[in-house]
Amino acid sequence: MAARILDGVAVAQQIRSEMAARAAEFTRRAGRRAALQIVLVGDKADSQIYVNSKMKSAADEGMKATLSHLPASATLGEILRLVETLNADPEVDGILVQAPLPQSFGSTAIQQVFDSIDPAKDVDGVTPLNVGRLVQNRAALVACTPAGIVELLERSQIDIAGKHAVVIGRSDIVGKPVSLLLLHHHATITVCHSRTKDLASVAASADILVPALGRPGFVRRAFVKPGATVIDVGINLVTDRNVAYGLFHENHPRRGLFDRKGSVLVGDVHPEVEEVAGAMTRVPGGVGPLTIAMLMANTIKAAESRAKST
Amino acid sequence: MAARILDGVAVAQQIRSEMAARAAEFTRRAGRRAALQIVLVGDKADSQIYVNSKMKSAADEGMKATLSHLPASATLGEILRLVETLNADPEVDGILVQAPLPQSFGSTAIQQVFDSIDPAKDVDGVTPLNVGRLVQNRAALVACTPAGIVELLERSQIDIAGKHAVVIGRSDIVGKPVSLLLLHHHATITVCHSRTKDLASVAASADILVPALGRPGFVRRAFVKPGATVIDVGINLVTDRNVAYGLFHENHPRRGLFDRKGSVLVGDVHPEVEEVAGAMTRVPGGVGPLTIAMLMANTIKAAESRAKST
Numbered sequence: 277m278a279a280r281i282l283d284g285v286a287v288a289q290q291i292r293s294e295m296a297a298r299a300a301e302f303t304r305r306a307g308r309r310a311a312l313q314i315v316l317v318g319d320k321a322d323s324q325i326y327v328n329s330k331m332k333s334a335a336d337e338g339m340k341a342t343l344s345h346l347p348a349s350a351t352l353g354e355i356l357r358l359v360e361t362l363n364a365d366p367e368v369d370g371i372l373v374q375a376p377l378p379q380s381f382g383s384t385a386i387q388q389v390f391d392s393i394d395p396a397k398d399v400d401g402v403t404p405l406n407v408g409r410l411v412q413n414r415a416a417l418v419a420c421t422p423a424g425i426v427e428l429l430e431r432s433q434i435d436i437a438g439k440h441a442v443v444i445g446r447s448d449i450v451g452k453p454v455s456l457l458l459l460h461h462h463a464t465i466t467v468c469h470s471r472t473k474d475l476a477s478v479a480a481s482a483d484i485l486v487p488a489l490g491r492p493g494f495v496r497r498a499f500v501k502p503g504a505t506v507i508d509v510g511i512n513l514v515t516d517r518n519v520a521y522g523l524f525h526e527n528h529p530r531r532g533l534f535d536r537k538g539s540v541l542v543g544d545v546h547p548e549v550e551e552v553a554g555a556m557t558r559v560p561g562g563v564g565p566l567t568i569a570m571l572m573a574n575t576i577k578a579a580e581s582r583a584k585s586t
Numbered sequence: 587m588a589a590r591i592l593d594g595v596a597v598a599q600q601i602r603s604e605m606a607a608r609a610a611e612f613t614r615r616a617g618r619r620a621a622l623q624i625v626l627v628g629d630k631a632d633s634q635i636y637v638n639s640k641m642k643s644a645a646d647e648g649m650k651a652t653l654s655h656l657p658a659s660a661t662l663g664e665i666l667r668l669v670e671t672l673n674a675d676p677e678v679d680g681i682l683v684q685a686p687l688p689q690s691f692g693s694t695a696i697q698q699v700f701d702s703i704d705p706a707k708d709v710d711g712v713t714p715l716n717v718g719r720l721v722q723n724r725a726a727l728v729a730c731t732p733a734g735i736v737e738l739l740e741r742s743q744i745d746i747a748g749k750h751a752v753v754i755g756r757s758d759i760v761g762k763p764v765s766l767l768l769l770h771h772h773a774t775i776t777v778c779h780s781r782t783k784d785l786a787s788v789a790a791s792a793d794i795l796v797p798a799l800g801r802p803g804f805v806r807r808a809f810v811k812p813g814a815t816v817i818d819v820g821i822n823l824v825t826d827r828n829v830a831y832g833l834f835h836e837n838h839p840r841r842g843l844f845d846r847k848g849s850v851l852v853g854d855v856h857p858e859v860e861e862v863a864g865a866m867t868r869v870p871g872g873v874g875p876l877t878i879a880m881l882m883a884n885t886i887k888a889a890e891s892r893a894k895s896t
Contacts, residue, residue, distance in 0.1 A: 387722070387724075403718070404714075404715050404718030404719045404721075404722060405714050405715050405718055406718065407717075407718035407721045407722065408713070408714030408715055408716065408717035408718030408719075408720075408721070409714045409718075410718075410721075411714075411717045411718070411720075411721060411758065411762055411763075411766075412697070412714060412717065412758050413758075414697075437781055438781045438782075438783055440783070440788075446769055448721065448722050452721055452766070452769075453721075455777075456721075456762070459756055459762075459777055459779075462779075462781040463781075464776065464777065464778050464779070464781070464782040464783070464788065465776065465777050466774065466775065466776040466777075467765075467769055467774065467775050467776075468774050469769075469772070469774070471747055471748045471772040471773075471774070472748075472774040473748055473750070473774070478750075478774065
């Protein structure tokens with residue numbers, strides 16, 4: 277039996293229209309729009325695409341979205357000073373610094389920048405204070421992708437409590453926070469990673485499987501218990517024909533897409549999993565739209581909470 | 587074959603003598619002793635016992651230990667003002683507020699007090715900032731019991747990397763932080779709790795089992811894979827004769843102890859598990875002494891780091 281496809285676009289749209297209503301209410305009360313400020317450093321193409329989607333969504337939902345675009349030649353000091361200015365600006369509700377920074381900044385600079393964000397404006401949930409509050413199950417602002425995954429499960433009427441959730445990947449931005457959220461929703465959680473032994477059989481013990489490792493089509497049929505829910509967090513651009521053809525059979529429309537464009541966007545889950553899973557997301561159209569919807573939710577939450585506390 | 591018993595007292599002693607050397611070096615350089623300040627509110631008997639052990643250990647290792655003992659009738663405001671004073675005192679390196687507060691304070695007061703501690707002096711690892719840094723694998727000050735568990739495993743030459751660690755319990759103070767630490771040491775981790783289905787069989791999949799649920803003798807033979815390492819975090823005072831007799835057979839010396847004293851301290855692990863585990867801790871003499879040793883380690887770390895940054 278084919279899996280029920282969880283439509284991330286539809287659920288995201290539902291959340292976004294709720295947020296648009298709250299944004300309108302905020303504007304009415306505060307006399308200004310809730311404001312999201314995005315900081316982008318350099319010209320990485322996919323970062324620009326992500327940033328544009330976020331800007332457009334904020335505008336669509338009736339918020340103010342502003343981009344501070346610094347050149348790749350900017351210094352860390354300049355970025356930190358910019359964040360400081362945005363922290364101090366009473367008309368900025370949410371600050372998002374698009375990761376990654378250009379490689380020239382080294383690997384620790386991004387966390388230094390994240391650390392400098394006012395936690396009350398941390399709509400991406402990256403400051404240690406907000407992460408600590410997440411562990412303590414009292415976070416106001418939670419990282420958008422993990423929050424989106426839980427929202428998608430809940431709005432799709434998929435029970436989390438008492439279920440065994442297996443997360444593949446232990447990143448700060450997805451693996452760890454989504455595990456904590458699922459734990460707080462009363463799942464038994466298992467976190468797997470590159471050092472996990474017999475990963476396929478651990479994954480196959482999951483009622484809810486959340487691959488977030490960034491390897492195209494890595495999760496095969498053998499990783500999935502029949503009837504399990506699979507939430508694919510990977511977003512991988514495949515440009516290798518062998519990889520694309522290994523994922524999509526001859527008559528699959530997405531193979532045709534690859535043939536025309538020379539690339540195709542795929543998740544961490546092989547399409548064959550649709551034959552065994554009970555419910556699953558697709559890439560694109562799965563978790564991605566939820567990430568943006570939750571950014572909108574965080575921005576309006578931050579705006580409301582800041583308005584209350586002043 | 588009987589399990590190898592992991593001797594928490596011996597490992598703690600080793601750590602404490604290392605800390606005594608660092609404390610002496612600190613005193614020589616700083617011209618004052620590293621200083622731990624404990625705040626105790628009310629007269630709960632076991633809290634007083636814990637506090638006395640901590641005070642004595644700090645003194646033994648050449649640190650200064652001071653107790654602020656407030657009556658149960660103190661107000662939350664008084665506690666918060668006291669913490670503020672200790673935060674501002676340049677000669678206080680570590681602040682520990684003994685949990686729990688008297689019941690009259692309600693359930694949220696303790697976190698409010700924790701939140702008010704300067705993270706640089708947070709030797710119990712309870713502030714959200716330090717918890718967030720733990721998630722991000724860059725914590726300087728980690729909760730003492732979780733840190734002690736990892737230290738005990740490492741100093742007992744028990745590999746963590748690539749192993750499956752199952753933690754039973756999801757408290758802020760043990761279950762969640764020890765899971766994160768084990769994950770950062772490259773274990774595959776599973777966190778179980780009251781809503782976990784078929785707990786015994788999940789536990790029996792563990793190479794390293796960490797029961798931290800607070801139920802005397804809950805973990806039986808069927809919960810343990812032969813040869814697994816079992817780290818018992820429970821500390822339960824049993825006063826019920828049926829419970830005590832169910833744990834200790836007729837000729838067990840601890841049954842004799844119970845008969846003489848009317849109570850006995852036991853862990854979450856039934857003694858029969860010693861017949862199946864490869865290595866395990868006992869209660870008392872297991873994780874408990876490590877908790878105190880790690881408090882000493884955190885205090886000296888905090889003192890060194892504060893001296894460096896001023």
